[in-house]
Amino acid sequence: MLKKLFKPFRLPRQRKGPEQPTVLEAHEHRLSSADFSRNSANVAVRLQHAGFQAYLVGGCVRDSLIGVTPKDFDVATNATPEEVRNEFRNSRIIGRRFKLAHVHFGREIIEVATFRSGHSDTSDTDNNDQSAHDISGRILRDNVYGSMEDDAQRRDFTMNALYFDVSSEKVYDYSTGFADIKRRLIRLIGDPEQRYLEDPVRMLRAIRFAAKLDFEIEDSTAEPIRRLAYLLRDIPAARLYEEVLKLFLSGHAVRTYELLCEYGLFAELFPNTAKVLQQSPVNVDLLLRNAFISTDKRISNERPVTPAFLFAALLWPVLSNRSISLQNDGMHPVPAAQEAAHQVLLEQVQRIAIPKRFSLPTREIWDIQERLPRRAGKRADTLLAHPRFRAAYDFLLLRESAGEQTQGLGKWWTQYQDASDSVRRDMIAELSGKGDKPRSKRRRKPRTSKPKHTQPSPH
Template sequence: MHSQLPHTLQPEEPTPLIIPRADHPISRKKIDRNALKIMYRLKDHGYLAYLVGGAVRDLLLRRQPADFDIATDAKPAQIKKLFRNSRIIGRRFRLAHIFFTDRITGRQQIIEVATFRKKLMIDEKNLEVVTAKPTMVNNTYGTPAEDVQRRDFTINALFYSLDRFKVIDYLGGLEDLEDGIVRIIGDPYERLIEDPVRILRAMEFSCRLGFTLEEQTLKAMQFHAPLLKEVSPSRMHEELRGLYTKGTTSAMLDLAAKLGIISSWLPYPTATMLSQTRQLMQKMEGFFSPATNEQQLESLIVTSLLLPEVVNRCGISPAPPLHQVNEAIELLLHPLNDCLHLPRYQRHRVREIIIGIFRLCSGDKRIKKLKKRPNFYLSLFFFIQLGREYPKELGKTIGFWHKQVSRWPATKDDQVVDPKLMFSDQRH
């Protein structure tokens, strides 16, 4: 076990712990080829270039990273000069996106390259300048040691360098990684005031990695949970869209309930149907792979959140009139939309899915017509889940559709879901 380093902001620049290649599992074979090209070009031109964040964390855990982000001491304009296939983006955070296109598949890849930054201490001397140029707060460049203090969690504050292929640890992130701990960098109470969305990120890491929330981090999350209600809906939507792809939303709901912060995340009455919601969402996440169903994920998750309460209000036997179902959807969507800023097309899709579920509940057997409706297969999936919860009320109709689906031709490779698998415990 490596010696633990301080986790709080230090008045002097700390000396990092250096982990040589022989003592860590990161191999260049596991690093994206284009990311390596960028790092080597920056290095060859005299700049520092580190692999950072989740990529280093996942490689140390022997997982395959989803993204490969790079940090450097080259300024955005210098990066753009080195890479013709790059573009400088952002006003709040100025950084470079470097674009690659696979010659065989045509798939586009974007690798993010950011310049090391430091936290700008605002005082009487620079207050006037900062007021005139507020973007300076997030675009004051610094050293790797200063940059690492701005990151969110110690396990995301590790650097990998091509110089002797070492891992650089300023804040004890490696020990937290080995011990399975999610710890906010610095004072967690202050850091959560800066960005309350870190509460959701901490829960996501805890659920996805099976890590424990560090005690002070946990207490600060519970104390500052009400700040989530003050996050702009557009920011919340942007953050959650990224979290949905991790396949841990159901586990996050469960953890939020255990921590007593679910009502700060989701509006009433959605937050009160947690038991049914989590069970339904767990089945949905098990069937619809995030990798192949990314476009549908948000509407599937929102449907999972709303459906238990729609059933609670409208019932399923006898099947309620569709106008009553639609009214219930609208009443529940409104507060959820205020919180999550759902795009109009997603709200429309959620309505279509839930209305489709209740068409099936009513015993509608117009097979050809129903199959042509948008999102029919998504409605069918949720209808089957309801059938397992209400076998007496829906068993006969479920049996009818099971028989019909078993006669349908084999699923095409490009079809999003396989309806035959919906009736079994197999996963897509």
């Protein structure tokens, strides 16, 4: 047990301030040091013995209180990143907007952040490491250090502002975090509108936590979201990409999708898909829901999930409409589909920066959809050997599950994969009688040489 390894350590007396925490004893919260990773507890205790304040904080405390095993462990301290680096040789300083230290223990990384204070109203006019906002109030840098009380007040949600002392096993609550967790409520600390202006991504975090934890968003926290959803347009596309992965790959994609639509955030992330969703609400909604159900199921079964498949589903309705439009303008179906794929991805990466390692497989999944009906000759076997075939086949079944008519294509490919060689030959031969014939090569007529005119032989 970790608590047996750590001797109680008396912290320096803290100054009294206007915000006095509620101190919860071990018998009140029923957490112990054993609920956290050994490495995270070691980091906190080692910093304490070096003369610093150090607490486990945030998601690991929240998850432990609701009975969920934490995956990530954060430590908050009054030590600066440089002081943490000096204390731990296995650490490195990261970040510019929010500088902190990562302490490495093999594959486990303990994130150590210095207590932050509130923000001034200064604009981003210099290059120092202080706090800075843009004209809309969004935080550009956040490296103004403060006390533990300051740090608690600048955190986003009350449930994430609980500090656990490994040595004494006390929990320090500077807001209503402990009570809100019991009520299963997500509540912003401070004025909600101002907090969203500081960082609009907090709206997405509220949705993610509500879906992941099955919590309700408290009324005053929820009210500004629809009005301020447009603020996401100012967030860098690379950051939104990371947030989208967290939203849809947490194992609760279906509920996340519902909440994003309810609060008007889905249209800010996928504007073109949202437009098609309004035009064909039943089929598009069913396609997306089935994609999210499949994703959640794979995550629940600890099977791998690729963002490429997710983006293929999220953008397929847009691609289909765009391809039909191009065909109506006279373009052949295959180049129309390829041009539509190019346009759709080009437009989407302006909002969410999908990296090429996922956008290229997304295009491959789409491209194979055009090849799946063409099975005659050796085409079926060639396609079956394609490294992206399985994802494309699953995507075909997804399309069919949403009501898309494919003339039994999914059933055919399901049978073909499991069939013997002789059965496969019969299936291909049967297609030839239904008009799915390979393009025959034109036979050249043999060239006939003209007879040579010979001179009559002399007598």
